[in-house]
Amino acid sequence: MTKRSVDMSEICNLYNKRLFHIAYCITRDHYLAQDVVQETLIKAFKKIDTIEDREKLGAWLSAIATRTAIDFVRKERRTYERIADCIDLENCLERNHLDAGQEAEMNMLQEQIYAYVDSLSPEQKRVFLLKVNHGLKEREIADILQLNPNTVKTKIFRVRKQLREMLGDRYSA
Secondary structure (H helix, E strand, C coil): CCCCCCHHHHHHHHHHHHHHHHHHHHCHHHHHHHHHHHHHHHHHHHHHHHHCHHHHHHHHHHHHHHHHHEEEEEEEECHHHHHHHHHHHHHHHHHHCCCCHHHHHHHHHHHHHHHHHCCCCCCHHHHHHHHHCCCCCCCHHHHHHHHCHHHHHHHHHHHHHHHHHHHHHHHHC
8 A cells, every 4th residue: 555545634534533532541631632643643644555454554543543642641751750850859959947867867768778679689670660760550561571460560569568668677666
């Protein structure tokens, strides 16, 4: 199928609602879903000559829309996290009421957490950091690391439990 044999306005008319529905179900935002549909159609137009069976066009577009929507959500999440980090930093700078003892205690706590994470096995560390630093779901981590989702859940549970126990022992007294 060539670009010339495909009428993009026809494709837009046929699949716009379907793509919007997919995008909206993932993003839960009307305007973001519209952006996803537009980006999906642009991507499809650029690669339209790679599709061989016109009957699979809907499924192909749906797959592009799904991946694009997930990418948009991740990008939005990272943007909001950066904004939140900036706000947290500003709040920290405004909190000059922390005395030196409290600040030293916070630094020690942070060092202990980093030391604990560094002591984990490489696989546990990857799973935990993908969960905590990148905010990925267990299924996404399982796909990335090619693990069983239940294994991922178990590893995250065990690391959190050990971390809680370690911190509980040091700060319960």
